[in-house]
Amino acid sequence: MSRVYNFGAGPAMLPVEVLQRAQEELLDWNGSGMSVFEVSHRSKGFQEMMATAELDLRDLLAVPANYQILFLTAPARAQSAMVPMNLLRGKTTADYLDTGTWSYMALQEGRRFCEAKVVCSSRENAYTTIPEVATWQLNPEAAFVHYCANETIHGIEFHDVPETGQVPLVTDMTSSFLSQPIDIAKYGLIYAGAQKNVGPAGLTIVIVREDLIGAASSTTPIVYDYKTQQENSSLYYTPASFSYYMAAIMFQWIKKQGGLVQMAERNQRKAEKLYAYIDSSDFYHSPVAHKDRSRMNVPFILADNTPDNTLDALFLREAQAAGLSQLKGHRLVGGMRASLYNAMPEAGVDALITLMQDFVTRNG
Numbered sequence: 105m106s107r108v109y110n111f112g113a114g115p116a117m118l119p120v121e122v123l124q125r126a127q128e129e130l131l132d133w134n135g136s137g138m139s140v141f142e143v144s145h146r147s148k149g150f151q152e153m154m155a156t157a158e159l160d161l162r163d164l165l166a167v168p169a170n171y172q173i174l175f176l177t178a179p180a181r182a183q184s185a186m187v188p189m190n191l192l193r194g195k196t197t198a199d200y201l202d203t204g205t206w207s208y209m210a211l212q213e214g215r216r217f218c219e220a221k222v223v224c225s226s227r228e229n230a231y232t233t234i235p236e237v238a239t240w241q242l243n244p245e246a247a248f249v250h251y252c253a254n255e256t257i258h259g260i261e262f263h264d265v266p267e268t269g270q271v272p273l274v275t276d277m278t279s280s281f282l283s284q285p286i287d288i289a290k291y292g293l294i295y296a297g298a299q300k301n302v303g304p305a306g307l308t309i310v311i312v313r314e315d316l317i318g319a320a321s322s323t324t325p326i327v328y329d330y331k332t333q334q335e336n337s338s339l340y341y342t343p344a345s346f347s348y349y350m351a352a353i354m355f356q357w358i359k360k361q362g363g364l365v366q367m368a369e370r371n372q373r374k375a376e377k378l379y380a381y382i383d384s385s386d387f388y389h390s391p392v393a394h395k396d397r398s399r400m401n402v403p404f405i406l407a408d409n410t411p412d413n414t415l416d417a418l419f420l421r422e423a424q425a426a427g428l429s430q431l432k433g434h435r436l437v438g439g440m441r442a443s444l445y446n447a448m449p450e451a452g453v454d455a456l457i458t459l460m461q462d463f464v465t466r467n468g
């Protein structure tokens with residue numbers, strides 16, 4: 105068996121220990137004589153697993169008592185609709201920061217539900233920076249302010265939490281969730297799809313302040329009302345049980361690593377190392393403004409590339425041969441993208457830098 109270093113942006117790399125545990129428990133989970141995806145989600149065993157998972161997550165993130173954690177079987181993107189359905193609370197307008205593809209898509213969805221106003225946009229700058237706070241136009245009457253904490257495609261990350269006064273702050277944290285501690289109290293609602301830092305796709309985690317639940321618009325389908333999920337301990341419908349189980353054991357893995365402070369230090373070190381090498385080289389180039397660079401997703405462009413991108417193709421072939429997988433950048437940005445989620449060991453980043461150095465000596 106040969107495992108590669110998987111730099112994919114999502115579905116993303118998972119720790120070998122987590123995968124091995126799933127493998128060991130597959131045929132007989134928790135003494136049930138069944139796999140976890142054959143047992144009833146109403147069974148005591150499954151409910152206990154979810155209760156423990158929630159406690160572990162509360163513990164990892166120090167979630168305040170007045171916040172609910174909901175586990176939803178849905179794409180992360182469904183929250184772009186569920187948030188306005190649940191959080192408009194009779195208001196007709198909401199604010200959106202437009203800093204990359206994901207926040208832009210949330211804005212488009214928001215327009216189906218309300219007057220979605222653009223607070224700021226870096227679309228004209230090809231999403232390579234976050235507009236200066238002084239230029240933002242926040243509306244104190246907005247029902248909420250939506251932003252994307254980490255723009256997975258463009259490699260932009262907010263290193264400060266936006267200040268929105270009394271207006272609840274909502275964030276799509278899909279690609280940076282559990283990569284560092286979060287001050288939950290600054291948010292009205294945080295959502296994250298699992299497939300970047302938490303486990304396989306199929307699960308979206310929502311952490312929401314209690315007072316924001318229970319005022320969904322009257323046309324909100326019952327399954328999409330946060331209140332329904334809260335009242336049913338997130339087991340109203342049949343969950344994507346395997347994804348829930350994987351998230352549960354991933355939380356335990358993060359705790360074993362020392363928790364989010366440790367994860368944050370490790371993630372910081374990995375990203376700094378890679379950016380330092382990119383910045384020291386004339387051959388590789390990061391398109392993103394220094395201050396806004398993501399710790400999770402690092403796009404980089406090869407200089408002197410021919411218009412037909414033969415150098416990119418060569419780089420990707422050599423990377424694959426060296427056991428470095430899924431480095432191709434998103435088509436909107438081009439070049440490469442190295443995603444450095446929790447499961448990526450430092451050795452993976454070292455191996456990438458070694459390949460990049462070696463590639464320059466032969467093709468630079």
Ligand SMILES: *Cc1c(COP(=O)(O)O)cnc(C)c1O
Nearest residue numbers: 179180181206256276278279297
């Ligand atoms: C991957 C990603 C999504 C999309 O997740 P889906 O589950 O496919 O909807 C949304 N937001 C961000 C920031 C992402 O990285």
